[in-house]
Amino acid sequence: MWKWEKQLIHRLEISHEIYGRYVDDIFFTSNDSIESIDQMLDQANNFHPNIKLVRQIGRSIPFLDVFIENSNGTLKTSVYHKEAAEPYVVPFGSDHPSYVFRNTVDTAITRAIRYSTTVAQFEKEIRQMKLMFLYNG
Numbered sequence: 001m002w003k004w005e006k007q008l009i010h011r012l013e014i015s016h017e018i019y020g021r022y023v024d025d026i027f028f029t030s031n032d033s034i035e036s037i038d039q040m041l042d043q044a045n046n047f048h049p050n051i052k053l054v055r056q057i058g059r060s061i062p063f064l065d066v067f068i069e070n071s072n073g074t075l076k077t078s079v080y081h082k083e084a085a086e087p088y089v090v091p092f093g094s095d096h097p098s099y100v101f102r103n104t105v106d107t108a109i110t111r112a113i114r115y116s117t118t119v120a121q122f123e124k125e126i127r128q129m130k131l132m133f134l135y136n137g
Contacts, residue, residue: 003047004043004044004047005021005026008028008040008044012028012029012030015030015031017029017030017031018075020063022064025063025064026053027061027063027068029070029075034057037055037057038055041053041055059071062080062082063080064080065079065080065081065111065115066078066079066080066115067079067080067115075117076117076118076121077115077116077117078115078116078117078121078124078125079111079112079115079116079121079125081128087128087131087132087135087136088132088136089104089132089133089136090104090136091136091137092133092136092137093137105129105133108129108132109126109129111125112125112126112129
């Protein structure tokens with residue numbers, strides 16, 4: 001996999017594309033045709049029997065906890081919430097140290113700040129956070 005990934009990164013660097021990887025999740029941008037991308041991913045899948053890449057190709061895509069959208073060549077990001085995810089955090093009335101609650105709020109706010117491309121997206125995420133915290137007491 002390393003050899004294939006090294007070739008991919010070199011190819012993307014030449015064309016000034018974006019590449020990101022976290023453990024076994026990979027994200028990259030490309031202006032190549034879908035056929036060319038499919039061919040490249042097929043080569044990776046044939047590289048080793050234990051390597052199987054699942055592809056998601058589109059103008060908008062979730063990557064980890066970020067939703068990335070290509071809007072006329074400009075990448076916009078926002079916080080991604082999996083459909084199956086419950087809006088649950090540790091209830092405030094539970095017997096946990098106060099720093100647990102503080103860190104939960106701080107982390108959610110930091111994620112909203114980092115991932116929201118626009119103020120409107122940030123405000124939407126803050127509204128969702130408020131509802132989640134109200135729901136959980």
